[in-house]
Amino acid sequence: SQQGEEDPQALSIQEGENATMNCSYKTSINNLQWYRQNSGRGLVHLILIRSNEREKHSGRLRVTLDTSKKSSSLLITASRAADTASYFCATVTTGANSKLTFGKGITLSVRP
Amino acid sequence: EAGVAQSPRYKIIEKRQSVAFWCNPISGHATLYWYQQILGQGPKLLIQFQNNGVVDDSQLPKDRFSAERLKGVDSTLKIQPAKLEDSAVYLCASSLERGGSSYNEQFFGPGTRLTVL
Numbered sequence: 001s002q003q004g005e006e007d008p009q010a011l012s013i014q015e016g017e018n019a020t021m022n023c024s025y026k027t028s029i030n031n032l033q034w035y036r037q038n039s040g041r042g043l044v045h046l047i048l049i050r051s052n053e054r055e056k057h058s059g060r061l062r063v064t065l066d067t068s069k070k071s072s073s074l075l076i077t078a079s080r081a082a083d084t085a086s087y088f089c090a091t092v093t094t095g096a097n098s099k100l101t102f103g104k105g106i107t108l109s110v111r112p
Numbered sequence: 113e114a115g116v117a118q119s120p121r122y123k124i125i126e127k128r129q130s131v132a133f134w135c136n137p138i139s140g141h142a143t144l145y146w147y148q149q150i151l152g153q154g155p156k157l158l159i160q161f162q163n164n165g166v167v168d169d170s171q172l173p174k175d176r177f178s179a180e181r182l183k184g185v186d187s188t189l190k191i192q193p194a195k196l197e198d199s200a201v202y203l204c205a206s207s208l209e210r211g212g213s214s215y216n217e218q219f220f221g222p223g224t225r226l227t228v229l
Contacts, residue, residue, distance in 0.1 A: 043205075045219070088154050088155075102156070103154050105154050
């Protein structure tokens with residue numbers, strides 16, 4: 001079953017604008033990860049935020065995590081055409097033998 | 113450093129035929145994963161190896177799918193016999209994980225796109 005659910009399912013913005021993508025999940029997690037997938041580079045890890053962290057930055061990416069609401073958001077600032085891709089939220093539950101569970105993904109289109 | 117290698121990149125077979133996929137993880141990565149990604153969905157874990165032992169195969173359809181990781185390095189995933197619903201991209205990933213869990217980031221290969229006719 002899919003743990004994370006992303007919102008919106010699709011997003012289209014102009015180059016230079018910011019893109020905000022949301023993810024909600026159902027059970028307690030050890031960490032939450034965001035991945036990007038496009039035809040050129042496949043599925044690539046973007047950022048990992050642990051359950052005891054609230055915000056993390058990496059270049060133009062900003063991720064927040066609210067464990068009380070079981071939600072996370074990914075912000076891409078100053079978007080570029082090369083950011084066009086599918087973005088997946090993936091959660092890792094607590095406990096032994098936990099696995100990475102992906103959502104269905106968000107399709108982001110950045111218009112030049 | 114070299115990434116995760118997979119072959120073939122594309123495969124077209126007819127239903128009831130057999131197919132095998134190969135994966136070579138990043139050197140030194142103890143944990144290897146096989147995922148199935150159906151069009152329009154996120155990847156779903158099929159099996160996780162730590163070295164050459166199986167950690168989790170709870171979502172592997174064992175009546176038709178099998179996987180092995182001999183010598184704790186390369187891995188093969190086999191489908192026999194294939195069904196129409198097996199059409200998907202099969203992704204291999206590896207990580208430095210050593211404890212049997214999945215707490216760290218995973219590095220994915222380019223995938224094998226399987227079409228079953």
